Amino acid sequence: MxxxxxxxxxxxxxxxxxxxxxxxxxxxxxxxxxxxxxxxxxxxxxxxxxxxxxxxxxxxxxxxxxxxxxxxxxxxxxxxxxxxxxxxxxxxxxxxxxxxxxxxxxxxxxxxxxxxxxxxxxxxxxxxxxxxxxxxxxxxxxxxxxxxxxxxxxxxxxxxxxxxxxxxxxxxxxxxxxxxxxxxxxxxxxxxxxxxxxxxxxxxxxxxxxxxxxxxxxxxxxxFVARFLGSPPMNLVDTVLNGDGVARGDDLELPLGLGEGVPERPVTLGFRPEHLTIVPNERAGLRGVVIAVENLGGEEIAHCEVGAARICVRGPRPLGLVAGERVGLSARPEHLHLFDPDSGRRLAWRPAAVTTNA
Ligand SMILES: Nc1ncnc2c1ncn2[C@@H]1O[C@H](COP(=O)(O)OP(=O)(O)OP(=O)(O)O)[C@@H](O)[C@H]1O
Ligand SMILES: [Mg+2]
Known part of the structure; x- marks a missing residue:
């Protein structure tokens, strides 16, 4: 064609x-x-x-x-x-x-x-x-x-x-x-x-x-693609990527392993529900409150509020989470995705820099 x-x-x-x-x-x-x-x-x-x-x-x-x-x-x-x-x-x-x-x-x-x-x-x-x-x-x-x-x-x-x-x-x-x-x-x-x-x-x-x-x-x-694939789809949160290579937002602080000298810019940060792990609060990159837990049989999905954002966590049942309690979450840098908040396009990021993926 x-x-x-x-x-x-x-x-x-x-x-x-x-x-x-x-x-x-x-x-x-x-x-x-x-x-x-x-x-x-x-x-x-x-x-x-x-x-x-x-x-x-x-x-x-x-x-x-x-x-x-x-x-x-x-x-x-x-x-x-x-x-x-x-x-x-x-x-x-x-x-x-x-x-x-x-x-x-x-x-x-x-x-x-x-x-x-x-x-x-x-x-x-x-x-x-x-x-x-x-x-x-x-x-x-x-x-x-x-x-x-x-x-x-x-x-x-x-x-x-x-x-x-x-x-x-x-x-x-x-x-x-x-x-x-x-x-x-x-x-x-x-x-x-x-x-x-x-x-x-x-x-x-x-x-x-x-x-x-x-x-x-x-x-x-x-x-668009990130939202279309996955069940539930990828979590997307508006954050700022700071010069120290850490993405920061409300109750969110996730190092991208980029080192220093990154140009500061707003980014939409994406991470899939199955790539989040539940961790003690002091080691958490995300801190939130559990809103609801869904039982899928073999797996569970927890809906959480992190700042103003809704975040889904998916894992083997039982996740051990209860609605109403506080939760700490973390994600590994290789599971983080960056998008341009204006165009919605993926940003290619390597340890050295963050560039627009043409
Ligand atoms: N014969 C037609 N006359 C006017 N508009 C049409 C005609 N056929 C399709 N469209 C419009 O073109 C667009 C694409 O339609 P199309 O049927 O290709 O969508 P689709 O992706 O197959 O959707 P679905 O999943 O609902 O089948 C729609 O906005 C539809 O309203
Ligand atoms: Mg059709």
Whole structure:
């Protein structure tokens, strides 16, 4: 994709996106509702005309090639099943459209149905299925085609938690075994982290960051990314980075291990809930009060007030904290992130200096 743009009236739903999708990649387009994920995917599929930019496939410009000639299989956000056709005929539709022999179609449909747990439902009509079953039929219809690439728009959004986890694992296994190229849209960070070989985070039609799941989680390029990933997300506190290399705020004093001679400046300091440890008050970089403790089963999340900021701590249960009591917390320098408070962009910091990461 080169400078791909789509406007609806004055609004750019997708705004100057440059992306290369490598062969065999599992690329996840991630972002909040309305950020342009479906619009971008529909332009890749050829279902929506771009306002600007180009789509290339193996260096060939396919921007104006009709969808049926792109060798791409799409699974839509809705189900888009043929209501008057049985499950078997819905799944087999792409093969019939290509004039493949009946015996072959039946065998292919049976194979895919088996994989997706639809074998007993092949004679039903879409209206006789649950939402999750319909979604699997839509997935099955894409799978029988063995296309050059799969485009999937929130294909698991209507499944219950158990079915979502198993189908997620199935899609990942399928991607491995077929060595297929997949472009997958979701707003679910867990799907993105577990399925992607690369995540592209979109914000208001623009690429906020692209990288492996570990890269975007461990080194978020902006406050937006830091807030979007993690459960609960990264704690962010407005502080001042002083000349002695220590970040200071209300009830907060965290050395960054920078040494002396750092230019003094305001910074947004970020640290993840799982990177905080509970320590005696005299050794604490953060001093606060516990507001509430949530029990997640294996883990607990404590919500604390440090100065005017809300801070979350996450760790194995029990954390040993009680609502209302005072708490001391600390974080190691390598787990601290710095952002520019104005632009929200990540600041690269090394022991010598703090610079803007262009
Ligand atoms: N046909 C259209 N006409 C006008 N505006 C549109 C149209 N399609 C999308 N938009 C707008 O473009 C923006 C991006 O929409 P898009 O459907 O790509 O978002 P999305 O990231 O897929 O969101 P969701 O997660 O809710 O599906 C939104 O602000 C939306 O209102
Ligand atoms: Mg969408």
């Amino acid at each position: 080169q400078g791909l743009t789509r406007r609806f009236g004055a609004v750019a739903a997708v705004d100057d996106v440059w992306l290369d999708v490598a062969d065999g990649e599992f690329l996840v387009l991630l972002g909040p509702s309305g950020c342009g994920k479906s619009t971008l995917l529909r332009m890749i599929a050829g279902l929506l005309e771009p306002s600007g930019g180009r789509v290339l496939l193996d260096e060939e410009d396919i921007t104006h090639v009709p969808p049926q000639r792109r060798d791409l299989a799409m699974v839509f956000q809705g189900y888009a099943l043929y209501p008057h056709l049985s499950v078997a005929r819905n799944i087999g539709f792409p093969l019939r459209a290509r004039g493949r022999p009946k015996v072959e179609i039946r065998a292919e449909v049976a194979k895919v149905a088996e994989m997706l747990g639809l074998t007993g439902l092949l004679d039903r009509k879409p209206r006789e299925l649950s939402g999750g079953q319909r979604q699997r039929v839509a997935l099955g219809r894409a799978l029988v085609r063995e296309p050059g690439a799969f485009l999937m728009d929130e294909p698991l959004s209507n499944l219950d938690a158990t079915l979502r986890a198993t189908t997620r694992a199935e899609i990942v296994a399928l991607h491995r075994s077929l060595a297929a190229t997949v472009v997958y849209v979701t707003h679910d960070q867990v799907e993105a982290m577990t399925m992607a070989t690369r995540i592209v985070l979109l914000n208001e039609g623009r690429v906020e960051q692209a990288g492996s799941p570990a890269e975007v989680y461990d080194a978020p390029a902006s406050v």
